[in-house]
Amino acid sequence: xASRGKATILDIARKAGVxxxxxxxxxxxxxxxxxxxxxxxRKAIEEVGYVYNRxxxxxxxxxxxxVGMVINDLTNPFFAELAVGMERVFQSAGIVxxxxxxxxxxxxxxxxxxxxxxxxxxxxIVSPAHGTSPDAFEHVRSAGIPVIFTMRRLSxxxxxVVVPDNPRGAFLATRHLxxxxxxxxxxxxxxxxxxxxxxxxxxxxxxxxxxxxxADEALVIQGDTNRKGGMSAIDTALAFSPAPTxxxxxxxxxxxxxxxxxxxRGLEPGGNFAIVGFDDVAEAQHYMPALTSVAVDTxxxxxxxxxxxxNMIRAGTTCAENHIGAISLIVRDSCGPxxxxxxxxx
Amino acid sequence: xASRGKATILDIARKAGVxxxxxxxxxxxxxxxxxxxxxxxRKAIEEVGYVYNRxxxxxxxxxxxxVGMVINDLTNPFFAELAVGMERVFQSAGIVxxxxxxxxxxxxxxxxxxxxxxxxxxxxIVSPAHGTSPDAFEHVRSAGIPVIFTMRRLSxxxxxVVVPDNPRGAFLATRHLxxxxxxxxxxxxxxxxxxxxxxxxxxxxxxxxxxxxxADEALVIQGDTNRKGGMSAIDTALAFSPAPTxxxxxxxxxxxxxxxxxxxRGLEPGGNFAIVGFDDVAEAQHYMPALTSVAVDTxxxxxxxxxxxxNMIRAGTTCAENHIGAISLIVRDSCGPxxxxxxxxx
DNA sequence: TCCGTGAATTAGAACGTTCCAAAAGACAAA
DNA sequence: TTTGTCTTTTGGAACGTTCTAATTCACGGA
Numbered sequence: 001x002a003s004r005g006k007a008t009i010l011d012i013a014r015k016a017g018v019x020x021x022x023x024x025x026x027x028x029x030x031x032x033x034x035x036x037x038x039x040x041x042r043k044a045i046e047e048v049g050y051v052y053n054r055x056x057x058x059x060x061x062x063x064x065x066x067v068g069m070v071i072n073d074l075t076n077p078f079f080a081e082l083a084v085g086m087e088r089v090f091q092s093a094g095i096v097x098x099x100x101x102x103x104x105x106x107x108x109x110x111x112x113x114x115x116x117x118x119x120x121x122x123x124x125i126v127s128p129a130h131g132t133s134p135d136a137f138e139h140v141r142s143a144g145i146p147v148i149f150t151m152r153r154l155s156x157x158x159x160x161v162v163v164p165d166n167p168r169g170a171f172l173a174t175r176h177l178x179x180x181x182x183x184x185x186x187x188x189x190x191x192x193x194x195x196x197x198x199x200x201x202x203x204x205x206x207x208x209x210x211x212x213x214x215a216d217e218a219l220v221i222q223g224d225t226n227r228k229g230g231m232s233a234i235d236t237a238l239a240f241s242p243a244p245t246x247x248x249x250x251x252x253x254x255x256x257x258x259x260x261x262x263x264x265r266g267l268e269p270g271g272n273f274a275i276v277g278f279d280d281v282a283e284a285q286h287y288m289p290a291l292t293s294v295a296v297d298t299x300x301x302x303x304x305x306x307x308x309x310x311n312m313i314r315a316g317t318t319c320a321e322n323h324i325g326a327i328s329l330i331v332r333d334s335c336g337p338x339x340x341x342x343x344x345x346x
Numbered sequence: 347x348a349s350r351g352k353a354t355i356l357d358i359a360r361k362a363g364v365x366x367x368x369x370x371x372x373x374x375x376x377x378x379x380x381x382x383x384x385x386x387x388r389k390a391i392e393e394v395g396y397v398y399n400r401x402x403x404x405x406x407x408x409x410x411x412x413v414g415m416v417i418n419d420l421t422n423p424f425f426a427e428l429a430v431g432m433e434r435v436f437q438s439a440g441i442v443x444x445x446x447x448x449x450x451x452x453x454x455x456x457x458x459x460x461x462x463x464x465x466x467x468x469x470x471i472v473s474p475a476h477g478t479s480p481d482a483f484e485h486v487r488s489a490g491i492p493v494i495f496t497m498r499r500l501s502x503x504x505x506x507v508v509v510p511d512n513p514r515g516a517f518l519a520t521r522h523l524x525x526x527x528x529x530x531x532x533x534x535x536x537x538x539x540x541x542x543x544x545x546x547x548x549x550x551x552x553x554x555x556x557x558x559x560x561a562d563e564a565l566v567i568q569g570d571t572n573r574k575g576g577m578s579a580i581d582t583a584l585a586f587s588p589a590p591t592x593x594x595x596x597x598x599x600x601x602x603x604x605x606x607x608x609x610x611r612g613l614e615p616g617g618n619f620a621i622v623g624f625d626d627v628a629e630a631q632h633y634m635p636a637l638t639s640v641a642v643d644t645x646x647x648x649x650x651x652x653x654x655x656x657n658m659i660r661a662g663t664t665c666a667e668n669h670i671g672a673i674s675l676i677v678r679d680s681c682g683p684x685x686x687x688x689x690x691x692x
Numbered sequence: 693t694c695c696g697t698g699a700a701t702t703a704g705a706a707c708g709t710t711c712c713a714a715a716a717g718a719c720a721a722a
Numbered sequence: 723t724t725t726g727t728c729t730t731t732t733g734g735a736a737c738g739t740t741c742t743a744a745t746t747c748a749c750g751g752a
Contacts, residue, residue: 006489008738019702024740034700049485054464055401055410056738059707064401066465074430074445075628080421084447091454096461099420099445101430108437115442118400119412139395143352227632256632263634282421286573286602288609288634354708365732370710380730402708405737 007048016044027052058120066096067123067309068116070109072130072152074101076226076253078279078298079127082151085302086125093310095122102129106136113140123309127151130194146312148320150305153195160320162305164296166196169327170203173276173294174248176329178211181340182246182274186219188233188258189250197250200278204248225250230257231264238265245339246274252281252293259287259334274335290332301325353394362390373398404466412442413469413655414462416455418476418498420447422599424625424644425473428497431648432471439656441468448475452482459486469655473497476540492658494666496651499541506666508651510642512542515673516549519622519640520594522675524557527686528592528620532565534579534604535596543596546624550594571596576603577610584611591685592620598627598639605633605680620681636678647671 009027013020018041025033026041033041058064069086071079083099090097098116102109109129113136116124123146126137134156137147141159149161177185187204190197201220208215221236223229230249234257237244249255255277259269267273270289277284280295301323308320355373359366364387371379372387379387404410415432417425429445436443444462448455455475459482462470469492472483480502487493487505495507523531533550536543547566554561567582569575576595580603583590595601601623605615613619616635623630626641647669654666 006738010738020739021702021704021741022700025701028740032700037700049489051489052464053405053466053738055404055466056707057740058401059399059405059709059738060740061707074420075423075426077421077423077426080423080426084420084449087447091457096465097446099447100443101433101445103430111437118398119442120399120401143395143397260632260634283629286606288606352708356708366709367711367732367734368730371731374710378730383730399708402737403710405708405739406710407737 006053007050008053009050011048012041012044012050015048016041063122063313064120065094066098066119066121067125067313068098068100068112068119068121070100070102070112070116070124070126070128072102072104072109072127074099077283078251078281079151081282081298082127082302085299086306089303089306089310093306095310095313104130106131106133109136113137117145121145122313123147125150125305125309128154130191141318144316144318146309146318146320148305148309148312150301151196155195160308160322162301162308162323162325163196164301164325165327166199167203167206169278169294169296169329170200170248171207172203172327172329173278173292174204174207175211176292176331177246177248177274177276177335178207178213180246180274180335180338182244183213184216184219184242184244184246185213186221186233186237186244186247187250188221188237188247189223189225189229189254191222200250219244223254226253227257227260230254230259231261232257234258234261235265238267245272246335247276249275249277252277252279252284252291255291255293255334256283256287259289259291270334270336272336274339276335280330284330285332287334289334291334292332293330295328295330297325297327352399353396354399355396357394358387358390358396361394362387409468409659410466411440412444412465412467413471413659414444414446414458414465414467416446416448416458416462416470416472416474418448418450418455418473420445423629424597424627425497427628427644428473428648431645432652435649435652435656441656441659450476452477452479455482459483463491467491468659469493471496471651471655474500476537487664490662490664492655492664492666494651494655494658496647497542501541506654506668508647508654508669508671509542510647510671511673512545513549513552515624515640515642515675516546516594517553518549518673518675519624519638520550520553521557522638522677523592523594523620523622523681524553524559526592526620526681526684528590529559530562530565530588530590530592531559532567532579532583532590532593533596534567534583534593535569535571535575535600537568546596565590569600572599573603573606576600576605577607580604580607581611584613591618592622592681594622594624596624598623598625598630598637601637601639601680602629602633605635605637616680616682618682620685622681626676630676631678633680635680637680638678639676641674641676643671643673 009020009023013023026038087097100112106129125148134154141147147159153161221233223233262269269275277291277293280293284291284293355366355369359369372384417429433443446458452475471494473496480500483493493505499507567579569579608615615621623637623639626639630637630639
């Protein structure tokens with residue numbers, strides 16, 4: 001019986017009356033082995049409950065079959081979905097994905113990175129933590145290990161990225177608000193040290209400019225990119241006079257927070273105040289009112305990143321083209337009716 | 347320079363003018379080595395950009411430093427939070443946690459399990475996928491690898507569990523509704539093939555019985571444990587006559603769905619219908635109305651599970667005591683005022 | 693009989709660590 | 723000088739695979 005210590009390839013060889021080389025070949029599905037021999041070996045494998053030792057194999061093999069996915073915030077469903085999308089692709093390609101969470105801490109990210117390197121990952125897909133230095137992953141890449149950034153890019157880094165078309169998304173969303181008749185539109189959440197922030201605020205400004213609306217810088221309100229940040233940002237926004245009548249939010253979490261904040265002040269999102277989000281998380285459609293948001297096809301981007309990584313690993317390169325994912329505006333109820341129409345019919 | 351192929355312990359030895367054994371000892375922080383020698387070695391390590399090869403080390407070591415966390419649904423913030431809590435503990439204990447998602451599929455779970463075994467995990471913490479057979483993890487355990495189930499238990503399995511006190515939670519929540527004057531209380535969501543379901547429904551029934559309320563089996567409505575399930579369950583519940591005036595939900599996701607469903611029918615959660623959830627996810631307090639829910643201290647349970655696992659690994663045992671985590675009812679706005687009082691004052 | 697060919701199998705040297713047993717060196721006591 | 727003890731260092735055999743370069747075998751043709 002398989003007792004003290006696990007069974008090895010050698011135990012199977014003995015049991016099947018072949019050499020360890022033959023067993024190895026069978027394990028790799030080689031066509032060199034005579035089918036009946038292979039069958040005998042496979043039976044032996046079954047009988048002793050053998051489990052393959054990938055660590056030992058990786059010692060010989062050129063490179064391992066594990067890739068690391070370094071995620072900045074796994075408790076955010078948006079990123080969790082991303083991770084799960086990538087995981088699916090890797091799993092079915094026979095490579096083992098390790099998911100690691102950095103909780104937006106560059107320090108944790110460093111530790112996690114060290115662990116993954118020690119495990120001998122064949123590649124790394126990273127959604128970098130807030131505050132990551134642009135060259136934090138350079139030594140990985142220069143060691144010949146492919147790295148891809150996803151969802152967030154680091155300014156000044158030459159590592160390939162897979163990100164949504166943030167400027168276009170913000171542009172479309174803002175244009176939608178303008179089309180509804182809004183003229184004083186706030187931008188809520190985010191900080192200027194993230195590239196995404198500039199991309200989204202840029203799209204927002206571009207839309208305003210395209211419609212000849214003067215941007216009021218006071219209405220661009222920075223803040224945390226979560227519910228709490230949304231609640232305080234909307235408070236700040238409403239303190240101005242004349243108050244904005246609509247808000248483009250950095251992401252859906254901020255939008256949810258803003259909607260709660262509006263209700264606290266007796267305003268009704270989708271009624272007398274319009275809100276647009278960004279990311280289109282699953283919750284957006286179930287919220288009351290259902291949130292109009294920019295869909296970024298999270299799972300699709302994840303899959304794209306994973307496929308790109310697979311190609312890089314196969315090709316043995318650390319280069320790849322950037323991918324800017326298409327976005328689309330999902331119109332739901334949080335922007336209410338056209339306010340010019342409403343005014344006219346009143 | 348470190349060029350073709352990574353630097354190994356041997357390169358460092360050469361560079362520092364010592365033997366590979368010495369380098370190994372330094373890497374393990376052994377006190378045997380003379381401090382100045384250690385320093386010289388460490389400098390060499392720094393200079394060549396050496397990265398430790400854990401795979402090679404694990405080949406010799408009794409067991410590895412990685413544990414696997416098998417999660418049924420990472421896109422559910424509740425489980426994501428659990429995973430993150432465990433990860434924190436492991437990371438700071440110097441062991442590497444791998445997070446894997448099974449998407450509630452026993453098949454995926456099997457694949458994931460195989461991968462983890464091949465990586466040579468030292469232990470496994472599992473929140474089993476819906477439909478997992480009770481002995482799915484028996485062979486792991488009998489191979490001497492510690493396994494812990496968390497959040498969900500499998501009937502008939504002898505693997506140690508770390509779970510919240512489900513019966514008590516459901517009891518307290520139901521009692522709260524009864525205290526508000528409700529007599530027709532529905533139980534929404536879940537399926538009888540999960541042990542958790544029986545525990546929670548059990549607590550619900552016990553509370554009813556304790557207050558002399560006859561349980562109406564028609565009001566126990568099975569369904570998916572997500573938003574969609576909640577929406578259809580509340581529809582079913584409201585079709586009965588007399589209709590229930592309150593609902594105890596299997597979890598918060600179901601509760602959110604039920605609240606949406608109520609609004610669709612012109613009822614107001616927290617107004618003329620009372621809702622209680624279970625899990626107290628982060629979103630509960632931000633929802634409108636804020637959801638009264640049973641808090642299970644997710645992160646705490648995760649940490650507890652992780653610590654138990656660490657102990658099991660250290661002790662080399664596959665046994666541990668079950669842990670039933672304390673719960674508490676967090677009262678917010680979704681149950682509204684006492685309806686008997688309301689009736690009296692009307 | 694001898695040789696060549698091709699298919700199937702195998703021996704043995706890696707891979708980068710750990711760890712045991714032993715060695716080397718320094719010093720004190722006999 | 724010899725012996726013993728203690729500290730520090732080291733050689734070399736594992737660990738479980740893969741992979742290259744054989745080796746073996748059967749068969750057909752000369």
